[in-house]
Amino acid sequence: MSNKCANCCGAVSQDKAVYGYDNKILLMGNPNVGKSVVFSAMTGVHVMSANYAGTTVGYTHANMVLGDQTYHLIDVPGTYSLQASSQAEAVAVEFMHSGAKGVICVLDATNLTRNLNLAFEVLSFGIPVVFALNLNDVAKRKGIVVDVDKLSQLLGAPVIPTVAVNGTGLFQLKVALQAQMEKSASPISAPATNQECWEQAAQMVSQCVSHTQQAPKLIDRLGDAMIKSWPGLPLAILLMLVSLVLIVFGGKALRVVAFIPMVSLITGFFSSFIGGLGLPTLLENILIGEYGIFIIGFEWPFGLILPYVALFYLVFTFLEDCGILPRMAVLFDNVMRKMGVQGGSFISLMMGFGCAVPAIIGTRSATTQKERIIITSMVCFAVPCISQSGAMITLLASQSIWLLLAMFALAFSIIFTVGYVTGKLLRGTVDPIVIEIPNLLLPEKKAYGKKFWVRMKGFFVEAEGPMLLAVVMASVAKESGLLDMAAVWLEPLISGWLGLPEEAVLFLLLGVVRREMAVAPLLALDLTALQLFVGGTVALLYLPCISVFGVIAKEFNTKVAIAIGVGTFVTALFLGGLINQIGLSF
Numbered sequence: 001m002s003n004k005c006a007n008c009c010g011a012v013s014q015d016k017a018v019y020g021y022d023n024k025i026l027l028m029g030n031p032n033v034g035k036s037v038v039f040s041a042m043t044g045v046h047v048m049s050a051n052y053a054g055t056t057v058g059y060t061h062a063n064m065v066l067g068d069q070t071y072h073l074i075d076v077p078g079t080y081s082l083q084a085s086s087q088a089e090a091v092a093v094e095f096m097h098s099g100a101k102g103v104i105c106v107l108d109a110t111n112l113t114r115n116l117n118l119a120f121e122v123l124s125f126g127i128p129v130v131f132a133l134n135l136n137d138v139a140k141r142k143g144i145v146v147d148v149d150k151l152s153q154l155l156g157a158p159v160i161p162t163v164a165v166n167g168t169g170l171f172q173l174k175v176a177l178q179a180q181m182e183k184s185a186s187p188i189s190a191p192a193t194n195q196e197c198w199e200q201a202a203q204m205v206s207q208c209v210s211h212t213q214q215a216p217k218l219i220d221r222l223g224d225a226m227i228k229s230w231p232g233l234p235l236a237i238l239l240m241l242v243s244l245v246l247i248v249f250g251g252k253a254l255r256v257v258a259f260i261p262m263v264s265l266i267t268g269f270f271s272s273f274i275g276g277l278g279l280p281t282l283l284e285n286i287l288i289g290e291y292g293i294f295i296i297g298f299e300w301p302f303g304l305i306l307p308y309v310a311l312f313y314l315v316f317t318f319l320e321d322c323g324i325l326p327r328m329a330v331l332f333d334n335v336m337r338k339m340g341v342q343g344g345s346f347i348s349l350m351m352g353f354g355c356a357v358p359a360i361i362g363t364r365s366a367t368t369q370k371e372r373i374i375i376t377s378m379v380c381f382a383v384p385c386i387s388q389s390g391a392m393i394t395l396l397a398s399q400s401i402w403l404l405l406a407m408f409a410l411a412f413s414i415i416f417t418v419g420y421v422t423g424k425l426l427r428g429t430v431d432p433i434v435i436e437i438p439n440l441l442l443p444e445k446k447a448y449g450k451k452f453w454v455r456m457k458g459f460f461v462e463a464e465g466p467m468l469l470a471v472v473m474a475s476v477a478k479e480s481g482l483l484d485m486a487a488v489w490l491e492p493l494i495s496g497w498l499g500l501p502e503e504a505v506l507f508l509l510l511g512v513v514r515r516e517m518a519v520a521p522l523l524a525l526d527l528t529a530l531q532l533f534v535g536g537t538v539a540l541l542y543l544p545c546i547s548v549f550g551v552i553a554k555e556f557n558t559k560v561a562i563a564i565g566v567g568t569f570v571t572a573l574f575l576g577g578l579i580n581q582i583g584l585s586f
């Protein structure tokens, strides 16, 4: 299987060889119709699914057995047509042209007319196709009745009703695909123009779709209400505030009640165990001293950050799966436009509050390169990932909640400014918002739990290693005297310009590895409110994590990565110092 990305977006394989495999089966379909859920169910390989268009922006492949044959099932990014309008859609088009043994074309039963447009194009390739008429439960909820036999007859291919989230119909889908691949398929010519395509689709739908008379369910009325400024906007703002309160105060409560006592027990055990071994002082200090690996190696990742990460993903996964984020994207389109991007990028920005890596990869669904770079810059400059936010909440709220709110306000004004400035500096255009509003869904319990668990596992795998590396660096730097030397060299910057105590030098050293590590060392210092705010500002803007540089270089090029790196570094030190100088003058 292909590479997995950190927390959110599942696999993002770039292995071009996959296009050449001759036993491919493609999962094609419009965005957000359930292809990734079908893929996970059929292969046992979990990939991220979410209730908005553009979740899958790279592709994943895994083995699927049909009869006595093994095939490569490919989870292709969703596309509305085979004329691609984004980098993600281009992948789908390329796969279709690369040939395949069969295609599972997933259709959204609640949106058949639009879905049939792509179905016609897929049928024109002459590859054996079966159709999964998915989201059948939602269609029923909405009183939509599809005559499956009639649709199958009109399309000239099997149509199997499915509810991918609970596995309904997937076995029958496999059986139908196997049978279809045993026959030879001939291309069916697609309507020549867009107009004809829509007309033919509408005609087909009129022949096989009927509606039962029933009042719309509460969830559907809520879904409709949430895209209108009233009551959608106040509801969206309320939801964001509730989420924030849940993460900030819930995280604090979790730390106090469970995580800090648990970590104290563990560090206490290691202190007495290692302390009793009679090791040389230097080694003992490295292991259990002030910055001891067995002390802060538990305190920072588990006592400080983990509770916030867990709560963030509980909340974010819920918002993502119920279909609220695309509604917010529409409501905030005006604000996003002022930042130089369109509302659709709101989702990538939100993802950045979890982790910058999937947020940057997620920009592949943006329609222009300019928009991709603007969002990437915003995320790198001033969207704190949840690990950094967790550390920041502890650092600032310990002094005053107002300090924390002021930091959030500063972050938003920087995000806004970065968007505006990069928008002006870069050539090119940003397209108007075209976003699909999905059905409001109640997340399926098992899928929700699994996704949350995959994200937490991703956090452990991706973040714990570099965090431990930073902890080891801190410990060795302290005990070898390197930290004191660096404090002397950087004294004019740290104390003179930023007004921080010399020991604060550690936050600049560790911040090179990971973003939250630019905050954690400040917790051990006894800082004034101004110093806390200055330290927080520098940490917020300071370099993105090493893994983020890698992703930017891969998604764009090294020049963009260097420009963002230099930009964030210079702005962090300049703005931090400026705030200090202004603060001192009062």
Ligand SMILES: Nc1nc2c(ncn2[C@@H]2O[C@H](COP(=O)(O)OP(=O)(O)OP(=O)(O)O)[C@@H](O)[C@H]2O)c(=O)[nH]1
Pocket: 029, 030, 031, 032, 033, 034, 035, 036, 037, 038, 048, 049, 050, 051, 052, 053, 054, 055, 056, 057, 076, 077, 078, 079, 134, 135, 136, 137, 138, 162, 163, 164, 165, 166, 320, 321, 322, 441, 447
């Ligand atoms: N109720 C219900 N929800 C479904 C069904 N199939 C998928 N979903 C949900 O629909 C959303 C979209 O599913 P995905 O598998 O991410 O869709 P996709 O086609 O891969 O989307 P892209 O990657 O954006 O092209 C997710 O929230 C799924 O949990 C279904 O049959 N019934």
Ligand SMILES: [Mg+2]
Pocket: 035, 036, 037, 048, 049, 055, 056, 075, 077, 078
């Ligand atoms: Mg997908």
